[in-house]
Amino acid sequence: MTRDTGAPVGDNENSQTAGPDGPVLLQDSSLIEKLQRFDRERIPERVVHARGTGLFGEFVPTADISSLTSAKVFTPGTKTPVFVRFSTVMGYRGSPEQARDPRGFAIKFYTQQGNWDMVGINWPIFFIRDAIKFPDFVHANKPSAVTGVQDPNLAFDFFAHTPEATNMLTHLYTDEGMPDSYRHMDGFGVHAFKFVNAQGEVHYVKFHWKSRQGIEGIRPQDIQHSIGADWNLMTDDLYNSVKAHSYPQWDLYIQVMSPKDLAKYDFDPLDDTKVWPSSIPEEKVGTMTLNRIPDNYFQSTEESAFAPSRLVPGIEPSEDKMLQGRLFAYADTQMYRLGANYNDLPINRPIVPVNNNNQDGKMNYDDRKGEVNYEPSTVGEIAQNARYKYVQTPLSGTTQQTAIHKTLDFRQAGEYYRSLSDMDKADLITALSGDLGRVTNDTNKYTMLSYFYKADSDYGTRLAHATNADVSRVKDLASHLSDN
Ligand code: HEM
Known part of the structure; x- marks a missing residue:
């Protein structure tokens, strides 16, 4: 056994005292270090999705969609390592996993072009359609600011003013709102994203993970017994299945819409409270297999940081107002929750080299070298390639604060x-x-x-x-x- 400095520890069970009955000595720096480290073990839990479970695996594309996107993660013949974190939304970090909640389904793809995060849930829609409402939505649904207990009076006080939530609430209260296992649910990217191909052509796309294990929920009359029997059901089920070499799999499907078709529907295709119609076919593009349990919960599941803004060339955000707010919020909370250098943590680090002039900050240990920490420079220029510029989006109108026109809430x-x-x-x-x-x-x-x-x-x-x-x-x- 050693101290954090590597120096050997002689006795880890008896503090150093002044004589046999005397007080404990401040000079016992091994004791002090042990207590100090213990005092600092917790970091802030996620403001939402605090209770989660992670697994490693791989993604294999099954179709050539290079006509739609230049993202290399979809190049046939490749295999991309992934880390997936499943979660409940509103409960505290140690809360029961059986909760009437959407389930987080966040995937980090460690691609050859950097990390791509798809931060989705188990349904194709969401409760609200503008990020400005998200903190209010969460406050009303999280435990009460007075009692610390969730209260449907607060939730429905908010939802009574939020008719766009009717679709999602209907999903939430089916048996799918209480999955019996993370293996038994689908996943969705929810928002539309943009696929951009090598010619710079844009298509809107929605993502759907279909579980090969099927979809199963807990019926209302069985919930109490289930929680009583094992309130860590979801993690136990997932890890037991991987330990038994039964690796859960999901097939990835996409729906694709041309930008010229955005206006042709009686709903807004960039409204995340809506599904796209089945007349837009789903095409299978890949399969994900989860097969490895992380050997350190904190360093994987707790320190992992997913963000819808973490995209790679060939995939860009749509103009969906919820997604636009999310593009800011995740990296922001992660700099608070984990620190400015959270991307250097092993679970978040890309498998490709990082090369820019971002530097320093608390706990910095990245690979940046040399004194040219600016750009442009004659002696230390870092190459950039114009083909990776963001795609150009046509604009119209004025700045404004208005709700979308086609609400179609019910x-x-x-x-x-x-x-x-x-x-x-x-x-x-x-x-x-x-x-x-x-x-x-x-x-x-x-x-x-x-x-x-x-x-x-x-x-x-x-x-x-x-x-x-x-x-x-x-x-x-x-x-x-x-x-x-
Ligand atoms: C504007 C609306 C939203 C905001 C501001 C927001 C904000 C956040 C924040 C701050 C976190 C904690 C992240 C962390 O600590 O690492 C989080 C987690 C998460 N959010 Fe959202 N969220 C929004 C909407 C959504 C929507 C629509 C979805 C589903 C498509 C979603 C899915 C998730 C998931 C799955 C996680 C957990 C990720 C993980 O496992 O670490 N969120 N969200």
Whole structure:
């Protein structure tokens, strides 16, 4: 055993004291170091997605899509190492893994062109469509600022003013809102991104990971027992499966839209509360296999840093207003959570060399050398290639603060509800009415019921019955809502 300096330790179980009964000596620097290190073991947990589980694996492309993107991660014949972190959203770091929550599905691809992060979830949509609402959305859904306990009164107070969440709430309260395993769920990039090919041509693209293990959720009547039996279910299931050499796999599918088609739909294709229609076919482009458990939880899962802004040539962000906010927020929180040099940590380090003039900062140990730490320079120029410039996007209009025009807040929620089996519908009503029934503010409760009724009258009526609400009042409120 050694100290942090490498010097040998003689006794790790007995502090140095003044005589047999005397006080402990300050000169026992090995003891002091041990206590100091222990005192500093925790870093801030993620502000959201604090409870997570990571696995290493690989991504193999299965189709040549070079006509769409120059990203080398899709070059046939390549194999790209990945690190995936699955998570719940609202709970604390040690909270039970069975929670009614979306599940984070974040993938870091260590590509030959630098790291690409796809920071998605297990559904194709989200609750809100503008990043400016995200802190409010999280505050209302995280544990109360007074009690430290989650409260549906706060959540539905927010959602009663957020009709665009109706589609996502409908997903959340199905059995898929309580997956029985991280292996048993799909993943989605949610937002549209841009694929850019070698000629600089742009296509909008959505990503969908389809689980080869199928999709399974926990039914409402089984949740309590499941939590009681093992509230680390998701991690135990995932790691036990890898230990048994049963490696979970997902196939990656894409939907592609030409920029000229953006305006042709009655919804906004860059609105992340919407799915793209099935008339835009899904094309399989690769397979991901997860096969290795990290041997250090903190250094992998806790210190990993995913960001939707971490893109590679050939993949760019779309103009989606949520995505645009996310492009800023993740690297920002990571500089706070892990420090300015977080990209040097082994889990975040690219497999290709990093070469720029960013330097110094706390805990810096990167490879930058030499005194030319500026550019341009005659003696130390770092080559740049104009073909990696961002693609040019046409603009119109004025600066403004306005909501999107095509809101269509309810229709896709209704379509989704009608696509569910009888059992799934019944479980949705049970789970959603359980939380709605706890809402004490009548205005908020009836507003929420009117949103679900507007999505589908059977859906709203069943929820109204299950929460002892007056159906005719719900129906009347819904008749004043527009859906365009
Ligand atoms: C503007 C809206 C959003 C903001 C500001 C935001 C912000 C954040 C922040 C600050 C973190 C913690 C990151 C860290 O500490 O490393 C985080 C984690 C995460 N977010 Fe978001 N988020 C937003 C929307 C979304 C959406 C729409 C999705 C799904 C597509 C999403 C998926 C995730 C995932 C999966 C993680 C966990 C990543 C990990 O495992 O480390 N977020 N988000």
